[in-house]
Amino acid sequence: MKSFSIPKVSEAKPIVATIVCCCLATKEPSLIASKLKGKVLHIPVERQSLKMSLKEYSRKRNFEKTSEPKGEIGMGEGNIYVIQKHSAMHLHYDLRLEMSGVLKSWAIPKEPPIAFGIRRLAVQVEDHPIEYANFEGRIPEGEYGAGTVEIWDRGTYRLIDKKEDKLIVEINGGRLKGVYVLVRFKDQKNWLFFKKK
Numbered sequence: 001m002k003s004f005s006i007p008k009v010s011e012a013k014p015i016v017a018t019i020v021c022c023c024l025a026t027k028e029p030s031l032i033a034s035k036l037k038g039k040v041l042h043i044p045v046e047r048q049s050l051k052m053s054l055k056e057y058s059r060k061r062n063f064e065k066t067s068e069p070k071g072e073i074g075m076g077e078g079n080i081y082v083i084q085k086h087s088a089m090h091l092h093y094d095l096r097l098e099m100s101g102v103l104k105s106w107a108i109p110k111e112p113p114i115a116f117g118i119r120r121l122a123v124q125v126e127d128h129p130i131e132y133a134n135f136e137g138r139i140p141e142g143e144y145g146a147g148t149v150e151i152w153d154r155g156t157y158r159l160i161d162k163k164e165d166k167l168i169v170e171i172n173g174g175r176l177k178g179v180y181v182l183v184r185f186k187d188q189k190n191w192l193f194f195k196k197k
């Protein structure tokens with residue numbers, strides 16, 4: 001008959017670390033928190049997840065040269081809505097919605113849909129830090145997104161429905177007001193953005 005040996009504390013440690021790593025890969029802080037039930041673990045795991053989300057944002061930028069925010073604040077359950085007019089090589093509008101401590105972002109190649117009946121392509125780009133909502137200025141030549149950024153519209157939004165491939169939000173901005181839909185094309189970064197009747 002086989003007997004089981006209870007691991008010593010020193011042997012048990014790597015097992016705990018493995019569980020945490022697996023949870024980090026899910027990028028779902030609330031899920032981790034509910035699974036592990038430990039409030040001690042909750043905060044660091046959530047911060048880690050936030051950093052992973054902004055990794056692409058940081059990788060693309062040289063903060064010695066651009067005045068764009070580094071993304072040191074984060075967190076909070078706000079409901080920021082902002083659209084920045086970005087006069088880069090190709091003029092576009094960056095739609096940003098605060099979700100899970102970052103700004104979910106989409107680049108819209110044409111003027112955003114103010115009225116019902118206009119459909120716009122919205123290409124999802126890397127998450128941006130919360131502070132980016134206030135950013136206006138000039139990104140120097142040779143840097144990522146070189147050109148000028150100005151706030152085109154801002155306000156708040158209310159989440160009505162959120163699915164993997166569809167977002168319904170009520171936008172309360174200066175130019176955009178009402179219920180808006182973002183529908184994702186299958187397996188792509190491309191979404192369709194329009195105002196609901």
Ligand SMILES: [Mn+2]
Binds near residue numbers: 107
């Ligand atoms: Mn942009």
